Amino acid sequence: MSPSIDSPAEFYKPEEDVFCDDGREDQLLNFITNHPQLPQIRNSPEAVLAAIDEFGRTRDFLMNVGPHKGKVITDIIATDQPSTILEIGGYIGYSAIMFGHALRKASTATGRHPRFLSLEMNPKFAAVSKALVSIAGLDDIVEIRVGPCRASLHSLAKGGKHSGSSEQQQPWDMLFLDHSKISYLNDLKLCEELGLVAPGSTVIADDMKRPGNPWYSEYVRASPGKKSEDCLPFKGCLSDGGISLGNPGLVYETMLVEGLEPTGLMDAVEVSKCVGLVEVR
């Protein structure tokens, strides 16, 4: 589907040069807390998502995954029935609410306690996200953690005080990458090194067509042999931990799945299932 000319009202306002952090996130929270339908919105994740979409369509663009690409992912959650999802890049909590809700529905079939952890570095965005997750009635499943993701990932792997000690944290059943596009590959590699992603994990990366992410795509599609060869010159180098080499032995089955941005433009997510670990040099 191309950007809709027939039904522009279905889509968010277009993305402009300034697209976040100009007060619109607080305006969104005000819009929802003063919404005439607030009593019906409370404790209904679908109604909170509909109200966020209403703001995106009628007030201002929001950089959410949106209903169309979001459905690609909720369909995968319904089929694969993960119990744990780790998200990098939470913004105002749209995907946390959508996927946390899908996780809760899937868990009624599995009987396992679901857990959705969203890592967000901007404290203002995280505050809005926490408020909206709470209005949606998902506090028991969704946790928002504030800070740069690499510090949070290290703390999770160490089983730090916030890691949720009574629950199995590693590896995560699903990882959703939706933060700075240039960091996807380096941060996936850190998750691999820390054992947060391992055989059995599904990694989903957003914005793979718009703007696209060639380094990331090449990595998840490469064989363990190729990944290992690429690492060889750097093995044993001194490192400050800023750049990760990953675990080249991990094998992914990966595919690109198209879906629309909330603005109606075509995009895609890369869905990569980690299916094995082989020995490499």
Ligand SMILES: C[S@@+](CC[C@H](N)C(=O)[O-])C[C@H]1O[C@@H](n2cnc3c(N)ncnc32)[C@H](O)[C@@H]1O
């Ligand atoms: C595209 S938005 C996320 C949208 C959200 N997943 C949704 O669909 O509702 C990207 C978010 O990633 C956050 N971010 C960027 N780099 C980050 C990092 N290194 N650690 C944590 N969050 C980061 C930004 O602050 C921003 O809120």
